[in-house]
Amino acid sequence: MDRSLAPDHLATLVGDFPRTPAxxxxxxxLEELIGDGRIPLGTRxxxxxxxxxxxxxxxxxVTRAYADLVAAGFATARQGAGTYAAVPLDRRRAHDHALHALGTAASTEGVIDLxxxxGAATPGVAAAYERAMAALPAYLASDGYLPSGLPALRALIAASYVRRGLPTAxxxxxxxxxxxSAIAIIARALSRPGDRIMIESPVYSNAIEALRLGGGxxxxxxxxxxxxxxxxxxxxIEATLRQTSPRAAYLIPxxxxxxxxxxxxxxxxxxxxxxxATRTTAIIDETLQSTCLSGDPxxxxxxxxxxxxxTIGSASKLCWGGLRVGWIRAPRSAVDRxxxxxxxxxxxxxxxxxxVVAEMLEADGALATRRTQLRQRRDALAxxxxxxxxxWCFRLPDGGLTLWVKMPHGSATQLAADVERKGVYLAxxxxxxxxxxxxxxxxxxxAKPEEQLVQAVRIIADAWSESARDTGHRRNATRRLIA
Structure with missing residues (x-):
């Protein structure tokens, strides 16, 4: 099914563009809107x-603007069908950048991996491991298989939703x-191969791959x-839902x-x-919900x-990436599925x-310390x-773990390859x-220590300055894990 952009919405997106010449x-x-993804590829x-x-x-x-857009690779003209948003071949997303291993530990020595x-484990994780070790013997007489999860942890997570105003058993x-894993399980339960799944763009890269691997x-x-x-x-979003009627929609609110x-x-x-209105089921990723840095409700x-x-949650972003524990809050009628x-x-x-995660959730003071640390690091990076x-331009977020930064010109893919040679991995x-x-x-x-963030920015700035003097020599970035 073709997706089309309403004329009035295009006018809103374009705004007051320079008219000398128009x-x-x-x-x-239009090139910027397509390049940023605000006009999705393939849209008529x-x-x-x-x-x-x-x-x-x-x-x-308009005729000349469309023709120039096609010539630059940001649109394709189909005989009798119209003009469709596209991007040049060298700017298409690198599908193989996600879900690849980093390699040996030695290969990353001295590298700043952005x-x-x-980052490192939240203060309190080591103590939580010690308490968990003391509690473990009580479970060793069982077979250890708990497909739904540890009852005590499920109760703690349910209580956290209740405190946020969402009744949950x-x-x-x-x-x-x-x-x-939660994304993959929900996709398997909700959809069949070939079903449409709506997803935000830009978005967490591994979610793209997880949903694609599920056949969506x-x-x-x-x-x-x-x-x-x-x-x-x-x-x-409303137009996309009406035009495509997806089975599910993945979003990170x-x-x-x-x-x-x-x-x-x-x-x-x-x-x-x-x-x-379109009978589309929401898959809500709340993995960053607990990273609010503003103190506002x-x-x-x-x-x-x-x-x-x-709804999906996770312990890895706020506690430690080595804790591979997530969860799904499902409607009562869908739990068995x-x-x-x-x-x-x-x-x-x-x-x-x-x-370990149960111990961390009961020790909220450690998580508050982590949020203070993240606020300081965010401000240092900015x-x-x-x-x-x-x-370079960006807005300072009130939470999360990242800045989304716009370069004034050039290719981010090329810059990432340049800074990798200098010891910084960048997505x-x-x-x-x-x-x-x-x-x-x-x-x-x-999420990294402040001194590493400042050093990384200096290296990026050096590479940026060099790229302005040497725009003809291109290098390919190594495949790296994105998280």
Whole structure:
């Protein structure tokens, strides 16, 4: 099914573009919108006549802008069918950047790895391991298989939802081996190979791969201007839902990865209503929900607006990546279906890791310390970027683990290859794009120690300065794990 962009929505996206000359300003505006993913690839652009009407420009202006867009590789013209958004071949997303191992430990010695939005263990994890070890003998007489998860941990997680205003019984919680496992289980339970699944773009790259590996046909829903205030382009999302009728929709309403946006209550209600209208089931990724750095009250959980939603949580981002424990909050009517899908993949998560996470959830003071640490590191990274790369743009998020940073020009993919040679691993925008584009954007996490972040920015700035002098020599980036 073709997706089309309404003329009025195109006018809103384009805004007040430069008109000297108008065709060039329109072409540049469209190129940026397609490159950033706000106009998804494969979307049919409005007819020249319609654009002429809504923008108040001449037909010749639109004809030339579209022709230049095609010549630059940002659109394709189909005889008798219209003009469709595209990206040049060298800017398509690198599907093989995600889900690849880093290699040997020795190969990363002295490297600052900013591919992973994760740092060292939260203070208190070591003590939690000691308490879990003391509790473990009580479980050794059992067979150790708990497909639904450790009852004590399920109860703690259910109670956390209740405190947030979402009534939840422990029976609604299924423990998984991390958030990616949870995504795969839900996709298996909800959809069949070939079913459409709507997903935000840009978005967490491993979620893209996990849903694709499950056989889903991904349909991108563009985020709004990453430097603006809205976060989600709800008009475009509503149009995408109407035009594609996806079986499920994956979204990250809490400090969206990589943009850092937090969805407001009103946006959640409108989004949930659009999902109900098309009978689309929401898969809600809340793995970053507990990383609020502002101290302000959080909105109600998305599932409070969409009672049939499946919600995903994880211990890895806030506690430690070595704790491979996630969970699913499922509607009561779907719990058996989730467990049935889960046992097709594995028979349960590490019992010992679950005991550790239970200890961490009962020691909230350690998590508060982690949030203070993240706030300081975020501010240090922002200051370093302002100092060493003053032409780069970003908005300071109120939570999450990353900054989504826009370069004034050039290729983020090429810059990532350049800085890798200097000892910094960096994830370029196309890795987070469902279909392509975003090659002037970089995701820079702030989970590392402040001195490493400042050093990394200096190295990036050096490579950026060198690239301005040497734009002809291109290198390929090594495959790295993204987290």
């Amino acid at each position: 065709y060039r300003g329109l072409r540049k505006a 652009l409005p007819s020249e006549r319609a654009v002429t009407r809504v923008l108040g420009v001449s037909r010749n202006t 591919n992973c939005a994760a 422990p029976e609604q919680i299924v423990i998984t081996s991390g958030a990616l 046909r991904l349909v991108s829903a563009p985020m709004a201007d990453p430097l603006g205030d809205e976060g989600w382009d709800l008009a475009a 809490d400090f969206q990865n990589p943009t850092g946006f937090l969805m407001r209550d009103g946006q959640r209600a409108r989004y949930a209503a659009a999902l109900r 959080m909105p109600a959980p998305f599932a409070a607006h969409a009672t049939d939603a499946f 989730i467990i049935a899908a889960r046992v097709q993949m594995d028979l349960g998560s590490s019992l010992f890791d679950q005991l 200051q370093a970027l302002h100092e060493h790369l003053p032409g 370029p925008g196309p890795v987070f794009s469902v279909e392509g584009g975003a090659d002037t954007w970089l995701r820079i996490p702030y």
